[in-house]
Amino acid sequence: MQVSVSKGAKIIYGDLDFKMQEKGLENGFWFHPLILENVTKEQPAYCEELFGPVFSLFKFNDPIEMVDLANATNYGLSASIFTEDMARAKHEALQLDVGTVFINEIVASDPAIPGGGIKDSGYGRECYKDGVHETINRKAIVYGK
Numbered sequence: 001m002q003v004s005v006s007k008g009a010k011i012i013y014g015d016l017d018f019k020m021q022e023k024g025l026e027n028g029f030w031f032h033p034l035i036l037e038n039v040t041k042e043q044p045a046y047c048e049e050l051f052g053p054v055f056s057l058f059k060f061n062d063p064i065e066m067v068d069l070a071n072a073t074n075y076g077l078s079a080s081i082f083t084e085d086m087a088r089a090k091h092e093a094l095q096l097d098v099g100t101v102f103i104n105e106i107v108a109s110d111p112a113i114p115g116g117g118i119k120d121s122g123y124g125r126e127c128y129k130d131g132v133h134e135t136i137n138r139k140a141i142v143y144g145k
Helices: 004-006 065-073 086-097 128-134
Strands: 010-013 034-037 055-056 080-083 098-101
Touching: 065 086, 080 086, 086 098
Parallel strands: 034 055, 080 098
Antiparallel strands: 010 034
16 A cells, blocks of 8 residues: 555555554554545556455546446456446446446445456356356266267
């Protein structure tokens, strides 16, 4: 996050100097949940897959720009769309290159839905019946005449 901030991202919530206070965890790799704005394509907060409590805000002028911005990354695990226009949200969800789209919900794992990404975020699905089929080996037996 330090590199993104040094390149112009602004922290509007959180702290880069967060230190865990619990005994035994104070030297670990922890950071405070962050909300960043002014994130650009040149910053790691945009172009790297973040596994941590980081929320990046992006500004766009129209839905086409939003989809282009979201799809310009090498990753595609999941996305959230927050809007009151459900018809538009459904349309834009189909345009996003991600494994799962949540509409008016935060991204979350749920065994009732298939999870997993595309592009550099992975291949295949977990959870749901799709995930079961990803983890089993099927044997084909072919009989001749």
